[in-house]
Amino acid sequence: xxxxxxxxxxxxxxxxxxxxxxxxxxxxxxxxxxxxxxxxxxxxxxxxxxxxxxxxxxxxxxxxxxxxxxxxxxxxxxxxxxxxxxxxxxxxxxxxxxxxxxxxxxxxxxxxxxxxxxxxxxxxxxxxxxxxxxxxxxxxxxxxxxxxxxxxxxxxxxxxxxxxxxxxxxxxxxxxxxxxxxxxxxxxxxxxxxxxxxxxxxxxxxxxxxxxxxxxxxxxxxxxxxxxxxxxxxxxxxxxxxxxxxxxx
Amino acid sequence: xxxxxxxxxxxxxxxxxxxxxxxxxxxxxxxxxxxxxxxxxxxxxxxxxxxxxxxxxxxxxxxxxxxxxxxxxxxxxxxxxxxxxxxxxxxxxxxxxxxxxxxxxxxxxxxxxxxxxxxxxxxxxxxxxxxxxxxxxxxxxxxxxxxxxxxxxxxxxxxxxxxxxxxxxxxxxxxxxxxxxxxxxxxxxxxxxxxxxxxxxxxxxxxxxxxxxxxxxxxxxxxxxxxxxxxxxxxxxxxxxxxxxxxxxxxxxxxxxxxxxxxxxxxxxxxxxxxxxxxxxxxxxxxxxxxxxxxxxxxxxxxxxxxxxxxxxxxxxxxxxxxxxxxxxxxxxxxxxxxxxxxxxxxxxxxxxxxxxxxxxxxxxxxxxxxxxxxxxxxxxxxxxxxxxxxxxxxxxxxxxxxxxxxxxxxxxxxxxxxxxxxxxxxxxxxxxxxxxxxxxxxxxxxxxxxxxxxxxxxxxxxxxxxxxxxxxxxxxxxxxxxxxxxxxxxxxxxxxxxxxxxxxxxxxxxxxxxxxxxxxxxxxxxxxxxxxxxxxxx
Numbered sequence: 001x002x003x004x005x006x007x008x009x010x011x012x013x014x015x016x017x018x019x020x021x022x023x024x025x026x027x028x029x030x031x032x033x034x035x036x037x038x039x040x041x042x043x044x045x046x047x048x049x050x051x052x053x054x055x056x057x058x059x060x061x062x063x064x065x066x067x068x069x070x071x072x073x074x075x076x077x078x079x080x081x082x083x084x085x086x087x088x089x090x091x092x093x094x095x096x097x098x099x100x101x102x103x104x105x106x107x108x109x110x111x112x113x114x115x116x117x118x119x120x121x122x123x124x125x126x127x128x129x130x131x132x133x134x135x136x137x138x139x140x141x142x143x144x145x146x147x148x149x150x151x152x153x154x155x156x157x158x159x160x161x162x163x164x165x166x167x168x169x170x171x172x173x174x175x176x177x178x179x180x181x182x183x184x185x186x187x188x189x190x191x192x193x194x195x196x197x198x199x200x201x202x203x204x205x206x207x208x209x210x211x212x213x214x215x216x217x218x219x220x221x222x223x224x225x226x227x228x229x230x231x232x233x234x235x236x237x238x239x240x241x242x243x244x245x246x247x248x249x
Numbered sequence: 250x251x252x253x254x255x256x257x258x259x260x261x262x263x264x265x266x267x268x269x270x271x272x273x274x275x276x277x278x279x280x281x282x283x284x285x286x287x288x289x290x291x292x293x294x295x296x297x298x299x300x301x302x303x304x305x306x307x308x309x310x311x312x313x314x315x316x317x318x319x320x321x322x323x324x325x326x327x328x329x330x331x332x333x334x335x336x337x338x339x340x341x342x343x344x345x346x347x348x349x350x351x352x353x354x355x356x357x358x359x360x361x362x363x364x365x366x367x368x369x370x371x372x373x374x375x376x377x378x379x380x381x382x383x384x385x386x387x388x389x390x391x392x393x394x395x396x397x398x399x400x401x402x403x404x405x406x407x408x409x410x411x412x413x414x415x416x417x418x419x420x421x422x423x424x425x426x427x428x429x430x431x432x433x434x435x436x437x438x439x440x441x442x443x444x445x446x447x448x449x450x451x452x453x454x455x456x457x458x459x460x461x462x463x464x465x466x467x468x469x470x471x472x473x474x475x476x477x478x479x480x481x482x483x484x485x486x487x488x489x490x491x492x493x494x495x496x497x498x499x500x501x502x503x504x505x506x507x508x509x510x511x512x513x514x515x516x517x518x519x520x521x522x523x524x525x526x527x528x529x530x531x532x533x534x535x536x537x538x539x540x541x542x543x544x545x546x547x548x549x550x551x552x553x554x555x556x557x558x559x560x561x562x563x564x565x566x567x568x569x570x571x572x573x574x575x576x577x578x579x580x581x582x583x584x585x586x587x588x589x590x591x592x593x594x595x596x597x598x599x600x601x602x603x604x605x606x607x608x609x610x611x612x613x614x615x616x617x618x619x620x621x622x623x624x625x626x627x628x629x630x631x632x633x634x635x636x637x638x639x640x641x642x643x644x645x646x647x648x649x650x651x652x653x654x655x656x657x658x659x660x661x662x663x664x665x666x667x668x669x670x671x672x673x674x675x676x677x678x679x680x681x682x683x684x685x686x687x688x689x690x691x692x693x694x695x696x697x698x699x700x701x702x703x704x705x706x707x708x709x710x711x712x713x714x715x716x717x718x719x720x721x722x723x724x725x726x727x728x729x730x731x732x733x734x735x736x737x738x739x740x741x742x743x744x745x746x747x748x749x750x751x752x753x754x755x756x757x758x759x760x761x762x763x764x765x766x767x768x769x770x771x772x773x774x775x776x777x778x779x780x781x782x783x784x785x786x787x788x
Binding site: 012014016021030182183184185187188191 | 362363404414417697699
């Protein structure tokens with residue numbers, strides 16, 4: 001079996017996001033970037049499956065600017081065998097990424113495509129689903145447990161009501177939840193070895209995919225500041241305030 | 250426990266200006282040397298914090314063509330001001346009356362973090378292997394006692410010291426020479442100074458704590474290239490410190506405050522002095538209407554020449570502020586740190602090629618401009634132990650009339666942890682409430698640093714005696730850790746009338762102040778799991 005894992009470079013989850021003064025986006029200059037956290041879970045799961053003898057090759061792919069390659073390099077350091085970097089500058093929407101991934105799937109012919117359930121920058125939660133539709137493959141989203149059974153996958157999904165276990169046919173798309181596993185650390189010798197693993201660079205336009213945005217972004221602004229709370233003297237005052245001021249009861 | 254090991258010609262600990270300059274110079278001298286550099290932060294620059302007005306002297310020597318290499322050194326100093334602050338008034342001191350060391354017209358306003366990121370790119374281009382996210386946690390010795398290298402921190406240990414599923418053992422990095430460039434109060438440097446008695450015959454080291462905030466301010470208040478320093482309020486005559494305000498590019502100002510850690514009153518809160526300072530009319534009018542976008546703090550070296558330890562030992566060198574090369578009256582340590590690293594590289598190259606002893610560092614250092622600079626600056630900081638006014642008068646005589654050549658050397662008498670007076674002999678200080686516009690509490694400040702430590706790992710602030718804070722330090726000094734820590738790591742919590750000393754180590758911004766100022770030296774800072782700590786942007 002061959003697993004293709006898509007990883008995305010995003011602003012590190014510890015960084016406090018700042019909106020640009022002109023409202024055109026968020027500040028990314030001098031900001032620490034990292035791999036999208038659930039993508040780390042996707043890589044970890046693929047590597048574990050390979051280590052368990054059920055997969056032969058793990059290929060990490062990213063779509064994005066020059067520096068996005070760092071995320072592929074990190075995937076290689078924790079066990080992916082080789083990498084692909086599809087270079088695109090500028091804004092990338094989930095549809096464009098799915099179309100690029102579709103082309104790569106046509107070429108690479110993986111049995112499984114893993115990725116994070118969503119990216120923490122735009123929170124779209126769409127790429128996996130769109131790719132599934134484009135390829136007409138089954139999908140299992142929000143996976144917190146994956147079992148490979150012959151040519152089928154048994155996947156436990158994190159849903160609003162609790163856990164749902166489904167069985168799907170391979171080839172398939174799986175989007176991974178943070179509960180799926182605990183990603184390993186990249187060890188220093190493995191980081192060294194990763195520097196020698198191959199990364200194929202592809203220019204998006206060579207794939208014949210139109211990556212131009214379909215959405216027009218009007219404005220980015222900070223959420224309104226929360227007002228300080230107040231203390232009330234008794235229940236009667238609380239009820240009165242909820243009724244007349246907050247107007248929630 | 251078996252650990253993998255990797256061998257290099259030179260292993261460098263720390264990706265600041267001194268470590269990176271060592272690495273670059275080594276590869277320039279001999280491209281075939283195998284050089285690796287470890288950095289505890291998640292990326293180069295993420296733990297770097299500095300003013301910074303940059304003197305290019307060392308960089309001009311290291312990379313003479315830096316102007317053509319898209320370096321982040323862009324904003325030339327165009328104007329200077331020096332203010333003495335009273336409580337509401339301010340007095341401008343003519344800059345022509347400032348000693349030459351404090352004149353900045355040839356210098357640049359930069360972000361040292363960005364400079365380090367750029368230096369790291371230059372180093373990598375030359376073939377240096379840089380490993381961010383790997384703190385060196387342990388010094389390795391050969392049987393003859395010489396330094397053999399370092400071991401990196403184990404990853405994946407839980408808070409009780411047990412291995413988690415993700416456990417990844419540390420690696421031994423062995424160097425023919427190991428260079429320690431951890432910055433002020435490096436936790437390995439501290440051990441080396443002790444083991445090899447590097448500070449024998451030297452004065453006790455002196456430290457300060459520096460705060461920095463980046464503000465985006467109104468166009469009309471912004472003067473790109475303006476450098477302003479203040480002395481005086483809110484500190485009293487006996488506390489050493491002052492502020493800086495540098496008008497950088499993109500409508501940003503770098504606003505900061507430095508306080509000597511030899512202060513005496515345990516009720517003094519350096520953080521709150523900085524916050525209060527911003528409410529002075531001369532400062533407030535500049536930042537009013539602006540927005541604070543970054544915060545950070547870091548201890549710095551102030552001891553200079555008298556406190557500078559020996560920088561060589563068998564198998565290793567100590568460079569930059571891991572030793573203490575900052576020039577205090579100049580308020581600059583980046584160019585001196587870089588130069589100390591460059592001298593280290595020359596020393597190592599001769600050591601490896603011609604089998605010369607590492608002690609040749611001493612002579613090279615003594616024949617360099619770095620030594621001359623530190624020597625001439627030596628009497629300024631100790632003179633301020635007589636108070637601000639006498640300090641200024643003496644500094645005027647020493648620096649303007651004699652240019653640092655007075656035929657005596659003043660001593661630093663005490664280590665900073667010895668200077669606190671018992672709480673019952675000192676006045677309490679009432680700090681104003683935070684207004685969340687100009688002044689802010691520690692929690693919201695730490696939030697801006699992007700600090701994180703993976704949870705479920707051992708506390709990296711070790712107490713030699715866990716009962717001492719409550720049984721002694723609270724009683725005698727009102728536990729000053731609550732106040733000197735700029736990140737709110739230490740708290741005294743009352744539970745059923747019983748006092749508890751709480752260490753919120755996940756908030757730690759790696760400034761090292763506790764390791765320095767704790768009156769009984771009861772707190773030891775050790776490395777947390779890799780990548781832990783702040784994620785500073787352009788600090």
